[in-house]
Amino acid sequence: MKFKSFAQVAAIAAVGWSGLLAAPAALAQAKEQFFPLLVYRTGAYAPNGTPWANGKQDYIKMINARDGGINGVKLTFEECETGYATDRGVECYERLKGRAGAALIDPQATGITFALTDKVPNDKIPLITLGYGLAASQDGGVFKWNFPLMGSYWTAADILIQHIGKKEGGLDKLKGKKIALVYHDSPFGKEPIPLLEERAKTHGFELSKIPVTAPGVEQKSAWLQVRQQRPDYVLLWGWGVMNSTALKEAIATGYPREKMYGVWWAGAEPDVKDVGDAAKGYNALALNTSGQQPKVIQDILKYVHDKGQGSGPKDEVGSVLYTRGLIIQMLGVEAVRRAQERYGRGKVMTGEQVRWGLENLSLDQKKLDALGFAGVMRPVSTSCLDHMGTTWTRVHTWDGSKWNFSSDWYQADEQIIKPMVKAAADKYASDKKLTRRTPEDCQS
């Protein structure tokens, strides 16, 4: 290499390096609330991550187009691709958290949540993990910055067992039954185990734990175990390609789909679409409805997609995970709105103020109706000690072409969840040498 070209390479490297330095300092305008969006649109989890990300983005665009922001504060966002990998997720978090007006983080992955849980208290930015993350973080007395809104894997597992008990004609009928948990071998898949073990002890059913190595494209041995053990029910704790693979393996093993129950991350269109008719009868938890009827989705079609601003294909608007993305973003936006009520309307909220907003959310039916979420979800109301807000959820069943609700609303059993959450939160606090928040801290 000649000296001249060497000098060129050095110059390019220097420019690149300074660019890397300058990147986080960009975008420092006033009156803009910034939402960092950690997403994965590539990799093994992309089929599920994409509609989720599209829902979040479309809701922000819709609020800007329809309402002009939150009380005049425009919403901005930037996406960062994590690929569901923890180290990339941490990089994205570091990249976006320092932006002016950054409101909250929704990492879209349990692994990233674990890594960020220790970081958010220092950075003073709330972490919302709707229906995923760390089950113990429901206890706001210890986890001041975590918000596992609307459910955790413990409430999910609890409700599935309640539902199965109801099918059998009472929880006492579960005695002697065999329930297998086919799970993604990661913190995501392992989270429900303590609760299921607790329930197994109380009701006398046998729990068999069958791990599937991430990302879950190879499940032959797991389903061989299912075939050998012949469990009465299979709980599927999968995400991404693991779900459709599991259904295909269930068909190959001849395991009845009617006896399979997925968590709410294993019950969306991408999971069953490829399997189609053969997945008929497969059940999963549903945190929300799907379909394009709700008003909020009509608004998105009108204000975003009809103007050609949509983030994804129009026919995917209103799918299960898309709607969940909407809910997550709506809760974030409402938290900012709630914070503005206290700290000043029309101002940009800091992470700390948004945290207060998340902790004092009270979305009753009337407010949900006004937001266009009538029928999509149940009211949410959080408090200092309860960062979850609600645990109501239903079961839906795939009929070969769409998801239909097949149960009433369930609520997780407080008597089981509460002591477990408290014990786990206390253990976390003692491991980390934290003290519980005082009542005064709760007021602030």
Next chain:
Amino acid sequence: MLYRENGQFKTSYRADQQIFPVLQDRVAMLGLLAIAFIVLPLAAPEYLFRAILIPFLILSLAALGLNILVGYCGQISLGTGAFMAVGAYAAYNFQVRIPGMPLIASLLLGGLCATAVGVLFGIPSLRIKGLYLAVATLAAQFFTDWAFLRISWFTNNSSSGSVSVSGLNVMGLSVESPVSRYLLCLGFVCVFALLAKNLVRSSIGREWMAMRDMDVAAAVIGIRPMYAKLTAFAVSSFIVGVAGALWGFVHLGAWEPAAFNIDRSFQLLFMVIIGGLGSISGSFIGAAFIILLPLLLNQVPMWFGIPLSTALASHLESMIFGALIVFFLIVEPHGLARLWSTAREKLRLWPFPH
């Protein structure tokens, strides 16, 4: 012109054998250290520390460890992620199970545990060579993945299988701030780089290189293959283990076995190959290439305000990155470190090349 060694006479063996025999190199190295230790901590933003410098330093350390094994001793290993995992989980266990355990001690003990595992999985190298050895070291990868996922003792019976550490401090000084974490990593990297450089210049380093170049000939001239190969495995996995412990403790804070999966092993092997086999500086250049370039490529469209979808940006990142790897391997198969040394040779003659 500036880079010329005319007039620099060596009057002692000591002067002749120093790491940087040319004055300008010594000055440059001191300048680099001054920037790393003084200027950056004062000037750099938090993002740079947490998202770029700390991962870069830790993976450089891991690449350095791997380079001793692959570059100097010629034993291809695909178990680097496994040795990192052993270091991280062992350090974690020392930290949580022994009250009052100093951080540095747990990190080093984590490294020692990785050494033991590394030597164990290095034993097959006495019989098998080359690609076959690479396949044998894969066993380490799968074994540790299995062990840390399934044996709950290793994760202190954590129900989710994820472990986390916090409240780190070194001799009473908290290492929570990005600058202190960066300085801790930098300290480790500097000490280990110096140790590694001196090891490879010493008799044991020459034994490793002899073993790499032709093991039969090396054995004929009296080098014990078992000793040479196993020491290479030991030193390499010690450094890799410490890097793994730092990755878990300092960079991630909370981790699961997926943080040290097979992709990590491949990533480190590519760093060593692209950076330069058998070169200490190559480990750093390779790590910089593999860590920084994707981040840079990922952010380029944003600076220019090009509206690219996240997915497209991410695909482009992989494509350009892949193309650059191929390009550099064609232009300089001996790695980026060789490019640097070629440039240095040219600089010495410039502006009157002969």
